[in-house]
Amino acid sequence: MYYIGIDVGGTNLVAGLVDEKGHILDKVSHPVDKNMTAEELCAELARLAQKVCEMGAMEYSQIEAVGVGLPGLVDNETGVVIRTPNMAFENTPFRELFQQVWDIPVFLGNDANCAAIGEYWAGAAKGCDPAVVVTLGTGIGGGLVAGGKLFTGYANSGMEVGHMIIKPNGVLCGCGNRGCWEQYGSATALIRLTQLEMERSKDSVLWELCEGDRFKVQGRTAFQGARLGDLAAKRVLATYLQGLSIGLINLINVLQPEIICLGGGISNAEDDLLLDPLRELVRQGSFDKSAPTRLEKASLGNDAGVVGAALLCNMV
Known part of the structure; x- marks a missing residue:
């Protein structure tokens, strides 16, 4: 077929x-x-x-x-x-x-x-059920396969995971609410956090990485700075991973999927800077530690x- x-x-x-x-x-x-x-x-x-x-x-x-x-x-x-x-x-x-x-x-x-x-059919989630895929881009998207079928909710708009509110009265989101997960865990959020830290740390290598123009900051900038040992970049990643982990923990505690696959440009970061610390944060925050959800990179890319x-x- x-x-x-x-x-x-x-x-x-x-x-x-x-x-x-x-x-x-x-x-x-x-x-x-x-x-x-x-x-x-x-x-x-x-x-x-x-x-x-x-x-x-x-x-x-x-x-x-x-x-x-x-x-x-x-x-x-x-x-x-x-x-x-x-x-x-x-x-x-x-x-x-x-x-x-x-x-x-x-x-x-x-x-x-x-x-x-x-990802469920031919990628990193193959053979796993339930399986969740979270895409980290301009916002945060999500999809859930359970029982071999796509879950969309009764009105077809379920799994809008980026709009889970993880911080009441937090950062204003494009949807009109405050404190949505995508304001703390998306690539856009990481760029904003990097720019804010740069304003506080004028001697950070982050400035060199974006040629002295904070509007040239990209999602990978903080990872590049952390790889170079820059303390400001490490602070950015610590804050970002904390926000990203909260949403993942919520998904695990509510859905208990067998696997969560992370996609989007951010997921391309090296494991020791992204997946390894993120797995530990998620493990610590998950309610049922006896049956841990696997946290992996999505494998099919675009x-x-x-x-x-x-x-x-x-x-x-």
């Missing part, structure tokens, strides 16, 4: 031809044209799916289904994209518009949920969303 998965990102549209084991056989990408209407974008995605099918020398009839992972809120039952940030979709009848170009079963999923399916989208039809 063959499937097509499409990962709709803010910069690129990526479509992959995927087999039933989650292996990507062919892949094609195309920059996002932000001037496109929702209707034009749906049609473009259908053509992109057809293109990757043709690249793999497949007949259209050989494709079981197309899955599409999108940021924001989607309703797979109705085939409607309710809302996506920075894109034209707003209560868009996505499935209907897509099928006007290619009449094939189309499944919709949130991008973080698709990443969870990808391909997780494509694989997961392709296999949505088997998981919902």
